[in-house]
Amino acid sequence: MNITTPTQPIRTPGDILANIPGILGFFPAESAILISIQPSPRGYSIGPVARLNLGDVPGALQEVMDAFHCGDPEIIFCFVLSQRREAELWEILYSLYRFEDRSGLGIDACWLAEELSTDTAYDLIFGHATESGEGPLQDWMEGTIPAISTSHSMRACVDNGLLPELTRSDLVQRFKAPNPYFAEEEISAMERCAEELAQQMRAGEGYGTTDPVEVVEHLINDVHYVLSEVDSLEEALENEELLCVAAMWMSTTWTRDLVIKDLLAVPQEAGALLLAVARTFHGTIRYNALALYAATQVSQEFGIYAGPALSVVVEEAPRHNLGRLIAQGYRSGMGKRLITRLCHGCELAREAAGIGVDSPA
Structure with missing residues (x-):
């Protein structure tokens, strides 16, 4: 499951x-995309967004809704992306239609499209519209996807020197x-050295002093x-x-x-270093680095990599406390508070x- 929290006009x-x-x-392909719509000063805007493999529907729906409830969801939309025939998707679509969480919140409308590409058609599967097209969504029953390259989020990617990958993998x-x-032998030696230095500093020794406070001051001053x-x-x-x-820090x-x-405070440089650490080392060092890498992405208000990084932490180390806490806050749309x-x-x-x-340290 991937969850991100952009804010864009509807x-x-x-x-x-x-x-x-x-x-x-x-x-995404062969996926269900759930989107919470919430009030904003400009009207309605996109809140947290969740992607599910079709095979995970309906089992993961309650988890998604629990995350959405941390915000202020007023409407829940779903988009099913699949190359399968509609008849083959019937059970999945029906489970989405029937779903209602513990608070009574359900999915208000669902559309089906074969893929995410410009000019691909989409159709309303269920929602607040009659067969004759009357109702609140009568103008949203069908259409085609406009140019993806000019969408708000894609422009943000380009502005940040990035482009979405073709697949989640x-x-x-x-x-x-x-x-x-x-x-691997070199990395193992670097890991041992980093861990020994960290333990030494925790004991109040390092930087040529045995004053624990001075050790911490030097440690902090080194970061910049x-x-x-x-x-x-x-x-x-x-x-x-x-x-x-950086491995010693982690x-x-x-x-x-x-x-x-x-x-x-300097998320771009810190993000590059933390990702390098996560790709080099293992265990605690890797998971601490990945979790804080995700935090650097959130602090830049461009979280395209935050969600996937957190998903990797949760998948590889479900008991890693910091990773789990950051993931919960991020998935709930509480980036700034996080x-x-x-x-x-x-x-x-x-x-x-x-x-x-x-x-001053």
């Missing part, structure tokens, strides 16, 4: 469909591709310098020094929480380590 079903690749980061590979510059050395993901992947320092909950605020909470948690960690909130 116009027609075709316009919504054209925005889906830019929202999810890939072109292609998108997920961004987070699973291994670092090509180091052998290290991030200033990051130019791109590719360069970070081959820079052993940068990788080892080795323990203690070191990780101390640096969160500074990472989120960033605020992470920064507050960092401040609390620093206070516990003897660093005041207003400290």
Whole structure:
């Protein structure tokens, strides 16, 4: 399941469909896309968006609705994308029509389209319209998808130097591709070194001092310098020094929480370094890096990679607390609140380590 939280004006079903690749980061196929529509100062806008494999309908619908309820959903739309004949989709479409969650919220309207491509036709399967076309959705019964390349979300992708992948597998590979510059033996040695340094600092030793507060001050001050050395993901992947320092940050909950605020302050550089770390290392280091990478994407208000990164964390490490908490907040459409909470948690960690909130460190 992929969930993202853009905010865009609502116009027609075709316009919504054209925005889906830019929202999810890939072109979904054989999927059900659920979209919560909520009030905004400009009228109605898109809230959280969820993608389900058709085989997961109806089993995952309640989970999606639980996430939607954290916002202010007034209407729930569904778009089924499939090359199958409508008769083969009957059970899935009927389950969508019949679904109602514990609060009584159901799916208000559902459209069917073969694929997400420009000029592809879509048809209303059920919704507030009679067979003669009368009702609130009488002008939304059928149509074609407009140019995907000019949709709001696709323009945002281009502005950020990105394009949606063709499939979800292609998108997920961004987070699973291994670092090509180091052998496993080298990576294992780097991991051990990072973990030992983190444990040393947790014990109050490092940077040539045995004063625990000074150790933490040096650790925090190092973050800005290290991030200033990051130019791109590719360069970070081959820079052993940068990788080892960032791996040390991600080795323990203690070191990780101390640096969160500074990472989120420069999300572009931090995101590149954290993704390089996630693709290089394993276990705790990888999952902490992926979770905070997702947070850097949310803080840039362009979360095309946040959802997929969090999905990988939850799939690979369902008990990873930070990843699970960030995923829950993100899927519920609470991006800004999530960033605020992470920064507050960092401040609390620093206070516990003897660093005041207003400290120059």
